[in-house]
Structures are given as C-alpha cells and as structure tokens.
Amino acid sequence: MSDTKTLVLVLGATGRTGRTVIDALLKTGQYNVAALTRSASKPEVEALRSQGVEIRIGDFAADPPAKLSEHLKGVDVLLSTVSAEAIIQQKPIFKAAADAGVKRLIPCDFGTPGARGVRDLHDLKLDIREYLQELSAASNGASTYTFIDIGWWMQLAVPASSTTPSMLGPLIDEYYADDDKPMLLTDIDRIGPYVARILSDSRTANQYIIIWEDELSLKESREIAEAASGEGPTIRARRVAIDKDALTQRAAEYKAVYAASGDSGAHAVTSFSEYMISIHFLGEDSLANAKKLGALDARELYPDIAPKRFADFVKAYYGNGAAH
Template sequence: MSSSKLTTVLVAGAGGNTGVFVNVILLTRPGSEGKSRVQFLKEKGAKIRFGDVSKDSVPELEKVLEGVNVVLSLVSVAVLNDQKKLFQAAKNAGVDRVIPSDFATASLSGGVLKETKLAIHSFIKELGIGYTFINVGWWMELILPYPPSQPESHVTTLPRFFVGSGDVKSAVTRREDIGKFVARIIADPRTLNAYVFCHGDEVTVNEAYATAKEVGKEDFNSVKMPLSIDQLKEQNPIMRDYYQEMYVLGQNTVENAKQLGAIDARELYPDIKPKTLKEYATEFYKEFPDIRYDF
C-alpha cells in the first residue's frame, strides 16, 4: 500500500488519540453519537459508521468495512477477544491492514492480558491479512503522581503505587505523541507485517517523582503507596503484571522491544519529536488530563 495513496482508516473504539488521518471513519456503537469524543472527531471531519464489535456478526461488520483500507482497533480490555470477529470481517471485506488494540509495554509475556493480546496476534497471522503491531510503553499520564488535593479515583491512585526499588528504567509516551506516530505508521509500507515500538522517554519511578516535585512544586512522597507484587496482585491483578514487567523485571525498554523484533518508531520518523517526561510534566501540572482508564 503506497503511502501516497489516499488511506481510509476505520477506528474501532473512540480512543481520541489516533492522530490526524487523511480520511477517518469512526466505528461507534449506536447511541454513542452524542458523546463528547465522538462529537470532537466529527468536527475534525471524521465520518461515522455505526456498529458494535461485541454484538454484530461477521457479515454485519463486513458491510461496515466496505471501502476501508486500514482497521485500527482501540477497543477496551473487556472486549479484546471480540476483535477476532472484526478482523475476520476485515479479511472478508478486502481490508489491506489491521492494527489490534495493543498500545502497551514491551514484553514477551505479562500475565493474562498480554497472553490474550498475543493470541490475537496469532489469529491475525493465521488469517493471512496485513497487520502492524504497535506498542508504546507506559503512558506518561499514568506515571506522574497527582497531588494529595486531587479527588481519589482509579486514575489518580494508579501512579501512587510503588513497587520495587524505583530505579528501574521504563519507556513512557505521551498520548498525543502516540497519535502522531500512529498516523504515520498505519500508511507506511515499511511497517506492514511488522512490530513497531513508540516511545518518548525512558525514566524510573524515582525520576518521575523528582520531576513531579520540581515542576509541580509539591513533595509527592506523601502519596506514595509502597506495595509488594503480591499486595498489588490483591488490589489489581492486571496492574500487578504490568508493574512486575516494568519495575521489577525491567522489560519495558526500547532495547528490549528491539530484541523482540520491534522497529523503533523514532528511527522511522526522526521528524517527530515526542515530549520528554519533564517537558510533558509542565502541561500535566497546569491542567490534569481527561483519562478514562478502568482495569
């Protein structure tokens, strides 16, 4: 697929961080058209097609995919396995390339969630459809601690968990920069049938807290929640898997991603200059991001 050709991309799941495409079609469930993120994308020129990855049959999804070149899945953890129907429909409809909902850390395995995603990879390869697998490390928005004054929620509590020594490097990327990378990756012939790793910075938890103190002008050590891996498993099994691979095993690095066969997105697109954690922290502590993240 030539990168100069008009690329029609269907986004399954209104993630809102997919960048600006030449031609975007948003697949959304009936009744979701009034949601703020859907309205925002419509105002940016996105077309809307209605469908439900969980409920619709393969033939129904095929109709939705007519004229689409690329299917980009941003569905939630709860419906990862339903992507199989979407990708089967994509194969039947003649779609050139599919991108499953990965967008996570660099590791070979990491518990049930990672194994589910790897099973989706195997399914795609068995279908014989073009693909690109994209990982992005950990979100910058989920490593910077929120001040004690912020109301407690899943999102504000997550960065307070503290596992291990705090001195293990982990790759992180700002959500907006993920969108910039993805917009280039999905129409690039070099990334067809390949694994691509995006990253903005590599930092430790201790460095993130030091940055927070410097930029946020508060001492965030009071909000740290030191936990063992077993304690974290009791609180949140999925986060336990992520934190073990990131902060104990040190698997979420650019070097490890390359060892697993990834192409470095920053080497592919040197003109994209993602923000470092310190640069992003200036934005973060001026206005906290709107994140809907629920494991």
C-alpha cells in the same frame, strides 16, 4: 469520500486513544476516516461527525459476519483502539476484514512490551496478534498486520498534587524500589502523528513497532515530577512501599473477585498489579526489551517527529492544575 485517500475504519473511536489517532489522521490530509459505533446520537459521535469522520452504525462484537462485511465496505485499514474488556471480541471483525481484502489490520495494543505469562491482559493481546498473523498467512499476504505499543502513559506516571489529581487515585503513591528498571514513557495525546506515519509506511507491514518519548526509572520519573509539583515532601510522605510478592498476591485476589462477579474495578486492579510487576520488577517496558522482542523503533523510523521529555510534560501538567 474520495477514492484517492486511504480509508481507515476506527474501532473505539470515542475513547482517548481513538480520538487522538483520528485527530492526527485527519490533520495529515492523507486519510479518510470512518468510525464504527453502536450509537449515532452520543455527543462524542457528533463531535467526530463534525470533524468529517464518516459514522458507520454497528457493533463489532455482536454483529453477524454479513453485517461486519457491510461495515468494512471500501476500508483499506482497520484500526482498533477498543477498551481492555473488548480485546478478545476483536476476532470476528478482523476475520471479516481479512475476508474482505482490507490491506492493513491493526489490533488494540498501545501498551507496554512484554512476553507471555506475566499479564493476563497482555496475553489476550498476544492471542490477537497470533490470530492476525494466521489471517495474513491465509490471505497470502493480501492483508498485512502492524502491532503498535507505546510504553507507559506519562499521564499515569504523575503523582497527585494539592491542585492536580492523579488518574490512578491512591495507586499512584505505590513505590517499587526493589530493583529500579528503566521504563518507556509516552504522552498518549501525542501518539497520533506516529500512527499516521506508520499506516502509510510499507516498512511497517507485518511488523511490531514501539512508540516512545522518554525512558526513565521510577525513581527518576518520581523525582522529576515531585520537583515540578513543588510539593515533593508531601508526595514522598504518601509513598507506600510494595514488593513483588504483595503485587502477586493482590493480583490473584482481585482476579478471583473478577471471576466471581465480573466487577470491572477488580479487573482493573488485577491488570495494574500485573503491569507493575512487568514494568518495575521484570523490566519489560524498556527499549532494549522491546527491540529484543522484535520491535522497530518509531523514533528511528521517524526522526523528524520531536519527542516530548517527561520533564516538560510534568511542568505543563502541574502548571495546568488539573488532570489531563
């Protein structure tokens, strides 16, 4: 690989967020990209290799420190897009990265902004952020960090139609009308250009960035989606009203199931319930709140990147007749 380009090592490269970011990094021509994966033979890995991504074989969650150091050879930026279940497992490879002098450390955030004590998953992400701040301080600034949130996926805000299922299944029909808060919405497949710019921008070192494309209340987003679907009355008839107490109770019940069995489905329902409290009752997924938490606005940093309105997203979504 060329020595003149920034080398980015991506964790979780075969997932949706990882693939989106890698596509954008390669498109700029400014980056060399490597992916750390446990298997070299999966079709998704072969697809990355065909794009020019260097494949490094290893396990960031299980390999010893010496092996992690080998995976990080020549790396300038370590970018994580791992699954929710692996959040806490990022610590050893970030420690190895700081020890190896990797210049920029980016943990897996890519969610909605908020404070501690509301969502267990977000609290784990905040633990990782604090850990990276400690690593940066210990390196005397040789390793910097950047934290990136993107609001709620537009893909997760679209009710099912007769031809287009929802990624959330029946959960999408829940409606939280007690207090209609503004929420940031972003097409997950469009975050790559922002991330590519963030990685090469000295202004984003040791900063928290919020990427967003639209800001709407639940009521506004549902009305826009229902109109675009052409099936508004049918979609509205499926609505299930749920209040904050019901969400809190459901989160507690499924958390107990997850603790007893390790069932990933129970973990997903717990996280979803807590996120809905954060977004729709506490109003944490708003631009005002993100800035209150110290976030820099990606749209202000990069005004030349045109955001996609949710109205345009849903027209294309329903028009394609299948979940994206």
